[in-house]
Amino acid sequence: MPYRPPRYDRLILALDDDELETFVTEWAKKKPEYLSVQLFRGTGDMGRDVVGFHTKERHEGSWHNYQCKQYGKTLQTGVGLNEIGKLLYYSFKGEFTRPTGYFFVAPRGVNRNLKKLIANPSLFRDELFATWDEHCAKKIINKKTIPLDAGLKTFISEWDFSCISAVSLDEILADPVIKPALYAYFGADPGPPPAGQVPVTIESREMPYIGELLAAYGEREATVFADYASLKAHASHDEHLMLQRERFFDADAFTRFYRDNTMDEEIRLLRREVRHGVIDVHRIDHQDSLARANAVMIQAANLQPSGALAKYAGPPVRQGICHQFVNEGEIKWQKS
Template sequence: MLEYRQWQRWGETGDLGRDVVGYVTDNRHEGPWDNFQCKQLKKRLSLGNAFLELGKIFKHSADGAYSLPRRYTFVAPRGVARGVQELVSHPEAFRTAVIQRWDELIARRLVEKTTIPLSTEIKAKIDEFDFKNIDWLDAEKLVADPYCLRVLVGWFDADPGRAPRGSVPTDLQATESVYVSQLLHIYAERSRQTFRDSSDALSHPDHGDHFRDQRIRFFDAMEFERFYRDSTPLDYVDTFKHEVYSGVIDTHRRQHKDCLGRAEHLLDSPINVSRELRRFSPKRRRQVPGAIK
């Protein structure tokens, strides 16, 4: 995944050939940056238009408007013409073609009623740019990108699938230390004996299996949250947590013989937290009262 400190959408009159820009550092255009040239076209991006868009970057960079981008990506729903694909696949041939066909495909299209010749400064920018860093994305590539899944879920009700099971490490982890200490406390309350650490719980005839199960549930829940945080709109998991809370809080508030009894009744409550976590799909949000749509 490409990581950016900031991004900016230009994409209007006077954008100087930029559309969506990802800044790699806080220096923005004075440091490395990537340009995503987005085209909402009913057909594939033509070779002439691809040359024109690149020509804008070389001209304006030569004029001192910004440094050359690190990467340049054409984003076109229906893809790019075969000639563009061929040149993207042959970076040095692409560089040569831009120079050789500047007068034909670029010079008279950059500025209205003006011809922009291939100056020494513009050619220097073409020579400097790494044409290996030109690529293209079409609709098929976009929907296959796992980082687009959140958008597909939010806008088109795509199903992100089931969260994978958590992996339970043999050794106790810092992330579960508070949870484990609470389990040891409720075991001690029920058994009226001291549980110094997890080994005491694991070896206990009444609580050993329960302790193993709760660790499995803990890491399943962690993996569940991580998976859906990355693959659904930001409000989905919070909304689901709220609905789980609403489903168990009345049971939690009732009188129980001890804390372990409360935990057992919570896990047996109608919403059954563990099963709900495994069955969760954002499409079910329509069935959840008060869910954010």
């Protein structure tokens, strides 16, 4: 049978309330607009679920609230009005500033009436006022009635109701930064990494492994190559170094891509297997340091590591990881 990718929409629909909140937290953490993300759960959340902070001032600055609702049917109007009323009441009491964005995350969607209110901000505000006694007055704090007095009404009126929206499952799954959450929860394949982009000018972070290679070329030629420019007269070594830089930046792009996809443990596993796979070849006697480096490169290319990332860690990536080891002081090409 042909391979059919998992239906992540169905998997998200199967999450319970707490799991949905955690899933949305992982998703929000990868959104570049947030400096930090916090999950508020249980009593004392004051109408907040998942909060994305734009600044270090957190609740004293700009922030967004993701209200997660995992129901067996579409989110009802009364629930939506109650959640907005609760949040604005506690904001009125000085617990936090009013959010600059409010998102209902209801995997089964919101009902037609609530969708209409969201699409018409002034209508949403008026409906909240008109039904306050029904949906909010006795449902914000247990055994306490909160009247919509003049001060609270004015405070609510000043809020921008156009910042309310409902996030559909399709929108969640279409977000480019959703992959980490899908991987964390469902083991989703994050896909292949981008190819490395080799800068024309050597970067300072390259100097440790390039310095080792320059020393190895110098040992082979019985001379000193002070820098990359001095290598230009030796075409074979110049070409060799260019190849090693490609490998280094392929490994760098690989690491960055999967680290951004919250796969740190898999990266550690791959690096461990590469290190164990090449270390014995590295330690044996070689003609010189360049022969050692080349032998390690050949060994790295021939490895068959395991783990979730193995199929995407081709020879250039595995070879580039060895240059990362040199950068980190794990191995050296010169015999100690």
